[in-house]
Amino acid sequence: MTTPAQPATAPATHWPALLIAIFAGAAGAFCLGKVPAVLGLLRHELGLNLVQGGWIASAFNSLAIVLSLFMGLLLARWNALQAGVIGLLLLLLGGGLALPAGGLDMMLVSRVIEGIGFLLVSVAMPSMIVSLASERDKRLALSLWAVNLPLGAAIGMLLTPALAQVGGWRLAWLAGMALQLLALLLLLACKPAFRQRSLHSATHTDAQAAPFAVLRQPAVWRYGLAFMLYTLMLWAVFVWLPSMLHGRPELSASRIALLSALAVVANIPGNLAGAWLLRRGMGRDTLICAALGLMGLSGLLAFWPGLSPDRAYLLCLALSFCGGAVPPAALSSAHGLSRGPVQLAILQGYFVQLANLGQLLGPLLLAAMVAGSTDWSVARWLFLAGALLAAMLFAMRPRSH
Numbered sequence: 001m002t003t004p005a006q007p008a009t010a011p012a013t014h015w016p017a018l019l020i021a022i023f024a025g026a027a028g029a030f031c032l033g034k035v036p037a038v039l040g041l042l043r044h045e046l047g048l049n050l051v052q053g054g055w056i057a058s059a060f061n062s063l064a065i066v067l068s069l070f071m072g073l074l075l076a077r078w079n080a081l082q083a084g085v086i087g088l089l090l091l092l093l094g095g096g097l098a099l100p101a102g103g104l105d106m107m108l109v110s111r112v113i114e115g116i117g118f119l120l121v122s123v124a125m126p127s128m129i130v131s132l133a134s135e136r137d138k139r140l141a142l143s144l145w146a147v148n149l150p151l152g153a154a155i156g157m158l159l160t161p162a163l164a165q166v167g168g169w170r171l172a173w174l175a176g177m178a179l180q181l182l183a184l185l186l187l188l189a190c191k192p193a194f195r196q197r198s199l200h201s202a203t204h205t206d207a208q209a210a211p212f213a214v215l216r217q218p219a220v221w222r223y224g225l226a227f228m229l230y231t232l233m234l235w236a237v238f239v240w241l242p243s244m245l246h247g248r249p250e251l252s253a254s255r256i257a258l259l260s261a262l263a264v265v266a267n268i269p270g271n272l273a274g275a276w277l278l279r280r281g282m283g284r285d286t287l288i289c290a291a292l293g294l295m296g297l298s299g300l301l302a303f304w305p306g307l308s309p310d311r312a313y314l315l316c317l318a319l320s321f322c323g324g325a326v327p328p329a330a331l332s333s334a335h336g337l338s339r340g341p342v343q344l345a346i347l348q349g350y351f352v353q354l355a356n357l358g359q360l361l362g363p364l365l366l367a368a369m370v371a372g373s374t375d376w377s378v379a380r381w382l383f384l385a386g387a388l389l390a391a392m393l394f395a396m397r398p399r400s401h
Helices: 015-039 039-046 050-076 080-098 103-134 135-145 149-165 169-189 191-201 204-208 212-215 217-245 253-265 267-279 284-302 309-323 326-331 340-371 377-397
Strands: none
Touching: 015 039, 015 080, 015 103, 015 135, 015 169, 015 253, 039 050, 039 103, 039 169, 050 080, 050 103, 050 212, 050 340, 080 103, 080 169, 080 191, 080 212, 080 217, 080 340, 080 377, 103 135, 135 267, 135 326, 149 169, 149 253, 169 267, 191 340, 212 217, 212 340, 217 253, 217 284, 217 309, 217 326, 217 340, 217 377, 253 267, 253 284, 253 309, 267 309, 267 326, 284 309, 284 326, 284 377, 326 340, 340 377
């Protein structure tokens, strides 16, 4: 007598490999924080003017706006692990090319190669994370993925100036490359676990899903635009906070760098709080709308005329913390909105594209507002507008969502 075959149970979440995928994203995001932290030193040593320094600093944003949406198509040829490994190799190559650089050309080539590697890791790792997570944990895992960007950027902003004082900016580049090499080795060690999960989750419908069909859904545009508003307000503060702090003579350059990096770090507990609230059952739209509203309110009050500098700085920290709930809420929507790894990667690329557009527009808009004024208080209207746009965006969503 034979016993009936039991249905195969779904494997549990492979948390070690999943955390390695998040670490790989953070190792790539190190490149976002390292250049702004030592841009003055780079300009002095390489003989760059302000415009040339701006090209190096904005290379990542420009590449992301142009290429990130299409990076997901590479997952039709490579799996997520292969794409992540290639991305980390490109990051190492780009970092290595910068070491002998003596001028703009080689440094710009280095940043372009690093940017492509960073984008490839950014669109590939979420697909790997989804394959490593159980059905119950997929949304939580994608929420935790949101930590990689502020974590890597904050490490870059904190570590690079300290290392540059000891051995120049090249030592800081080598430290970033060491992190990326470690991430590469750890990622390669995840190959057996990833291969097992990929075989378990493979379906015919995923392979047949039209890659760009995922972008036809109204929810995709709503979450993407919300992500753009988030980065617009956040990076308006991140980019100009050091300049605002320079107006306080009691603060040294090292203390200004530390306070600026802490504003980035404050985003991380916000990411974790957002993931926890989603896990506890809070609605995604409610969380995003509330987070953007609190960001706008914090920014409005931070730039209020006559406010003391200490209170303004604390409000900037509150803006970063409250906004941190947006990425886990937006990024975790990808699992329900996409079909298969290619669509998931394209959706992640779309989020990266709009996030970088916000990073580019926020500082420019704030600078344009402040340029014709003698103080920073006029910038408060930018954050009021951001909160109002967020409210309109979610007020117009379909009632059936």
